[in-house]
Amino acid sequence: MTQSNTVNRKLILAQRPVGAPDDATLRLETDAIPEPAEGQMLLRTVYLSLDPYMRGRMSDAKSYAEPVAIGGTMIGGTVARVVKSNVKGFEVGDWVLSFNGWQDYALSDGTMVTNMGKNPEAPSWALGVLGMPGLTAYAGLLKIGDPKPGETVVVAAATGAVGSQVGQIAKIKGARAVGIASGAEKCAYAVDELGFDACIDRFADDFAEQLAANCPAGIDVYFENVGGAVFKAVLPLLNANARIPLCGLIAMYNATQAPEGPDMSGALMSTFLVKKIKVQGFIVFDDFGHVYPEFSADMMAWIKEGKIKYREHLVEGLENAPSAFLDLLEGRNFGKMVIKVAEH
Amino acid sequence: MTQSNTVNRKLILAQRPVGAPDDATLRLETDAIPEPAEGQMLLRTVYLSLDPYMRGRMSDAKSYAEPVAIGGTMIGGTVARVVKSNVKGFEVGDWVLSFNGWQDYALSDGTMVTNMGKNPEAPSWALGVLGMPGLTAYAGLLKIGDPKPGETVVVAAATGAVGSQVGQIAKIKGARAVGIASGAEKCAYAVDELGFDACIDRFADDFAEQLAANCPAGIDVYFENVGGAVFKAVLPLLNANARIPLCGLIAMYNATQAPEGPDMSGALMSTFLVKKIKVQGFIVFDDFGHVYPEFSADMMAWIKEGKIKYREHLVEGLENAPSAFLDLLEGRNFGKMVIKVAEH
Structure with missing residues (x-):
């Protein structure tokens, strides 16, 4: 099942892992694609960043950030495109750096969202070397x-x-x-x-x-x-x-x-x-x-000067994010771990 | 036995302590008062500072400073008076802040010695609140x-x-x-x-x-x-x-x-x-x-403004330095631990 324009797939935290996350930790669910209200926009995830800090959010041990709630969608940085917009400064088709989490679609009021324009060069780099x-x-x-x-x-x-x-x-x-x-x-x-x-x-x-x-x-x-x-x-x-x-x-x-x-x-x-x-x-x-x-x-x-090189480890498909995340924790990635959730 | 002008008493490191220092750690010895050569002066210890870092110098575990050698005089900051001087800028009777160690007399070429003049107020404070x-x-x-x-x-x-x-x-x-x-x-x-x-x-x-x-x-x-x-x-x-x-x-x-x-x-x-x-x-x-x-x-x-107060825990007599040092390590002192080695 790939990204569609009819349902929203999302990975929710089913239970807090003891030790390494496993098959019971996350669960893929679907629901309706939400409608943006006045002052909101609908974003479609293209790239999802996987980062080690996410392991901490799966636990409820005291930390610098709130844990993800049981039944809540896993949080995460994303590069997305604007599908519908009632937010000034964001137009349909714009690329954005956002925080959609592990799902296909998310609503946003524009807070903490960076507009990357209509045609950014290497948009996923905003999740890594430039982010x-x-x-x-x-x-x-x-x-x-x-x-x-x-x-x-x-x-x-x-x-x-x-x-x-x-x-x-x-x-x-x-x-x-x-x-x-x-x-x-x-x-x-x-x-x-x-x-x-x-x-x-x-x-x-x-x-x-x-x-x-x-x-x-x-x-x-x-x-x-x-x-x-x-x-x-x-x-x-x-x-x-x-x-x-x-x-x-x-x-x-x-x-x-x-x-x-x-x-x-x-x-x-x-x-x-x-x-x-x-x-x-x-x-x-x-x-x-x-x-x-x-x-x-x-x-x-x-x-630009060629002094910094950057390599991504791209994994295709939101459904593969849980196993890719385990690979990341074990160091089996080779480069920045990014889930390609959809074609542009 | 108190300070004399005929012999130099000194506490030497007899053996490295395992755990807390004990009676076998330091040994009181005497030798002749040394004669200052050209470019040297003879200093007489009045106050000896006892400080926790000295425990580290008794051990040969790798640290930021060289350990005291077995048979060597224990090191330590002192307030002393110039007895004989062949060093420019230091006259007989001057009070100095020096590093004589745990002994009555020491030679110095003036390096790292601060001249406190003829009549400093509260000279021992240079080992504590002002040092x-x-x-x-x-x-x-x-x-x-x-x-x-x-x-x-x-x-x-x-x-x-x-x-x-x-x-x-x-x-x-x-x-x-x-x-x-x-x-x-x-x-x-x-x-x-x-x-x-x-x-x-x-x-x-x-x-x-x-x-x-x-x-x-x-x-x-x-x-x-x-x-x-x-x-x-x-x-x-x-x-x-x-x-x-x-x-x-x-x-x-x-x-x-x-x-x-x-x-x-x-x-x-x-x-x-x-x-x-x-x-x-x-x-x-x-x-x-x-x-x-x-x-x-x-x-x-x-x-001067009365915003800082200072208290010394004065112990009389160089021979009491080893037990006073143990008191310091155990927190039995009340104020800055200073050995009064001699009258002014």
Whole structure:
């Protein structure tokens, strides 16, 4: 079943996952396509962004954002087209960056919706390199990490939506970029295409040794988006006055309990102390929304100059979003994960 | 045996402590008073500062500073007088802020020695409110914690050299100051004399509940100098975008192994992430030496205006330094711990 102009398909949260999401987590339902009232418009989803933060919204653990309600439509950033419009400034056929969620159609009053015009170049990029993940990489790396020329920047998920930009921006700023990725193919891509100085396969038996060998002068900035075993290998390599922009902890998102002891939380604080490390958690639009104009200008210029490359992992069909999301959490994507919900 | 002008008493590191230092850790020895060569001066210790960081120098675990060698004299900040001088700018009788260590006499070429003149007011204050601990409080609180008027600042060891200044400076900046201290007498002092809004006895059975009750709007800045149980009680109260200047972890300094599990280090990072918390370790003279002039001017003014109060815990006699140091690590001091090594 593909997108139609008669029903609205949507993925609703059927139950909160314990551990990894499974077949019982989300349910595909259909209902009528809603009619826009005065001051509303109807949007049709073309691209749906899948991002690790969505795992958090499936849980009701206290977090920075409200969880999705049971029976509610999964939230998510989308690139969509205007189908009907009673909103000034939006015409039928316009492309928009919106927050439709995991469904074919959504109503909007225009709040937080960006009009991309009638004929944008590479519209789906607004979900990645030119959107939230790009800003996350840019602001986290430059405003918290602040890498100096010659310093070493390490980032995991190095071919992903955020990690790939962290490494490339680090290079633009004159730093050494060392990536971590899943498997040889991605590592080769990070070095050969994205220009990382090195990229280590996180599945290698001697992963920690390889990481150390490729950071001979230690690590000055660790852009944290994974946690777990990668962080464990990074920690002893951190230099004095290292900075850790703390953006995500994907390795932990499906964890159901804390790992067995001993409790190393005190030792972790002790390391931050003796090495004078700065750790700063951030949620990009809460903390760095004001950086968007600067980011946008820089990123557009860098793309034009060929300094920034971008790769999407496109999956066709809204019905495939749940399994694609699992792939994302496990690092089986190769590039920014985007669901192509419909033809243009 | 008191200070003489014939021998030099010194406390040397006899063996590295496992857990808390004990009688076998330090040994009192005597040797000849050294003669200053050309370009040197002889300094006589009047006051010796005891500070928690010294526990770290007794260990050879990797840290930000070299450990004291076995057989070496324990290091430490001192207020001393010039006995003989072959150094330009220093005359016999001058008071100096120096780094003689735990001994009666030391040679110096003037490097890192501050001349305090012939007749300083309250010379020992250079070891506390006007010196390293004061700068630690000032720079950590203002440059990392950056409290805004109306925000809540929490600090432990609230009557100690650093904590007492953190709370008072927080008040000067318009924030709410909540202290934590050992026992009712110190808590009363923190509130009645130092002007904290509240001070919780860390030995109270319902310590965590009391802390929560006294931080009704959560915690915006936690000045971390203790770790352990206090940090555990603070963590759930931290607000979004809280700041943690990480200055010390005295509760852990005598620990011989990590506590039993589960391993909460990942959960800790997760809290930093979802609450967008900034944690920053610092070593005051490494990171904030440049703040000294600003600190000094502000602090002098505040003392004159009666906005800053200061209390010393004076212990007489160099031979009592080892037991006083244990008292300091256990929080049995009441005010800045200073050994009065000699009469002026």
